[in-house]
Amino acid sequence: MNKNIYIIGSGFSSLSASCYLAKEGYKVTVLEKNDTLGGRARQYKKDGFTFDLGPSWYWMPDVFERFFADFGKKPSDYYILDKLSPGYEVYFGKNDSFKISDRLEEIYQLFEEEEKGSSKHLKSFLDSAKSNYETAILDLVYKPGISPLELVNSTTIARVTQFFSTIRTQVRKNIKSQKLIQILEFPVLFLGAKPSNTPAFYNFMNYADFGLGTWHPRGGMYKVIEGMVTLATTLGVKFQVDANVEKIVVDEQNNVKGLxxxxxxxxxxxxxxxxxxxxxxxxxxxxxxxxSEIYWAKKTFAPSSLLFYVGFDKKVKNVSHHTLFFDTDFDLHAVEIYDQPKWPTAPLFYANFTSITDRTSAPEGKEAGFFLIPLAPGIEDTEALREEYFHKIVDRFESLTNQKIKESVLFKRSFCVKDFEQEYNSYKGNAYGMANTLLQTAFLRPRIKSSKVNNLYFTGQLTVPGPGVPPALISGKIASDLIKKNQL
Structure with a gap:
């Protein structure tokens, strides 16, 4: 049995796979093209400020616990987790924001105050979401996506209608308040598709949100990367940075021969x-x-993003660690990402101020700000457009939160479509991979095992189970299990 394997890239899925393969006795070498490990989850430091360049939400803590438990470890062996309260805040207009508590009873109360009777519907919705979460996380998402039969069992048969209905239909069946609808439709954005194109089964993301809560690794998401690298190293994994893979060499029998x-x-x-x-x-x-290129062009990709990492010389007011700005037309922005790709007319955006809860991310009395605008992948990307949109969202931010912040900017760094392409070789500069629509779920996603090249495998957000950090950890396990099975 061949026990020598090279892994291209050092993101969450690669690190996960490296640990599982090393545990099985493989000699593992991870090759990273950039000068630091972590893939899209790298870190940026400047003048005492620390920013996560990529993922900033820590959801589904049980998936992280299960990963480390597979090696006799716990997340707390590598990093400290703080549960955020509120988990996040949503602005709908000036002086009009909802804080999403870390306690279900308070969320029910919030819903009831906004729309009488809605808490009853929310409880029913979350019961379904929890059941789907248990079905998905304990079973479905760990399937390798080889056959449609992986999805067929008594549990999924009972839920078959949920694969042919959508989150939007399910949410709007009983809830009428547009604010509550947007709060319930928000979590599936992590899956990279519109709520109108996402199967209702994926309401398990709402349980991940309200039921399991939002957490923060002290020191940032990169602490998770560092923990995984430490674990991998103790298992014998070797890492090489500045190692750009330029070609996969294949012999005449279509076997991998080298890199x-x-x-x-x-x-x-x-x-x-x-x-x-x-x-x-x-x-x-x-x-x-x-x-083929035609195949990729026809697929629905998750958005790209325009990101800003900003150091402020003062503390920012009237916001939470995670703050969403839904004061503009959600549906119009979605159309301008998925249906008629263009720079958005009036974008929704997200802001993250880790230094509100984590003193390590900014100097005393200052604030680290992370701003994100979802964009259509593949659109034009210029410095002028980046600057224009920075001013657009900051103007709105100032108005909605009743404060001035422009004159307090010490520095800012942007990251957009071109950077995703250059730094991560990302298709059309997408940020999150391929969306989890009905026709891009499970066995309908790109294969983990190449059908044309022997001993070539894939992992990550374009394979099963899909986009997001927890799915990436799972994808690494799935790929390693398939490699082990095929190498016996």
Missing amino acids: VVNGDEIETNLVLSGADYHHTETLLNQNLRQY
Whole structure:
């Protein structure tokens, strides 16, 4: 049995797979093209400020616990978690915001105050969401996406109608308040698709939100990366940074033969790629690629993003650690991402101020701000457009939260479509991978095992189970299990 494997990329899925494979006795080497580990979850530090460049939400803590438990460890062995209260805040207009508590009873009360009778419907909705969560997390999401039969059992048969209805239909059946509707439809945005295109079964994200709460690793999400790297290292995994994979070498029998890294060929006959799936296939000759450019062009990709990392010389008021700004037309913004791609007319946006709850992320008396605008992947990206949209959202931010912050900016760094392409080889500069729509779920997603090249495997947000940090951890386990099975 071949026990030597190279993994391309060092994001969450790659790190997860590296740990599982090393535990099984594989000699694992992780190759990262950038100068630091973590893939899209890298960290940026400047003048005493610390920013997570990518993922900033810690949801589904049980998935992290299960990952570390597989190695006899706990998250607390590597980082400290704080539960956020409120979990997040949502602005709908000037002096009009809802704080989402970390306690269900307070959330029920919030709903009831906004719409009489809605708490009863919310309880029923969350009962369904919890049941779906248990079904998904304990069973479905750990399937390798090889066959439709993976989805067929007594539990899923009982829920079959939920795969042909949508989150939007389910949410709006009993809730009428547009504010409450937006709060309930928000979590599926992590799956990368519109609520009108996301199967109702995925309401389990609402249980992840209200039921399990929002957490923060002290020191930032990069602490999770550091913990996983530490674990992997103790298991014997080797890491190489500034290691750009330029080609996957395949022999005449279509077996992996090696990799070209920074111009030099490395011999190996087993490769797992956690890099962008489309990009990885461009490292192969055309006849060895499973999916054509037409295939990729037809797929629904999750949004790209315009991100700003901003250091402020004062504390910011009237916001929470996570703050969402839903004061503009949700549906119009969705159309301008998915249906008629363009720079949004009046974008919804998200702001994150980790230094409100985490003193390590900014100097005393100052604030670290992270702003995100979802965008259509593949659109034009210029410095002028970035600057225009920074002023658009900051003007609204100032108005909605009754404060001035522009003159308090010490520095700002932006990250957008071009950067996702250059830094991560991301298809059309998408930020989150391929959306989890009905026709892009489970076995309908790109394969983990190449059908054309022997001993070439894939992991990450374009494979099963889909976008997000917890799914990435699971994807790494799925890929490692399949490799182990096929190598026996």
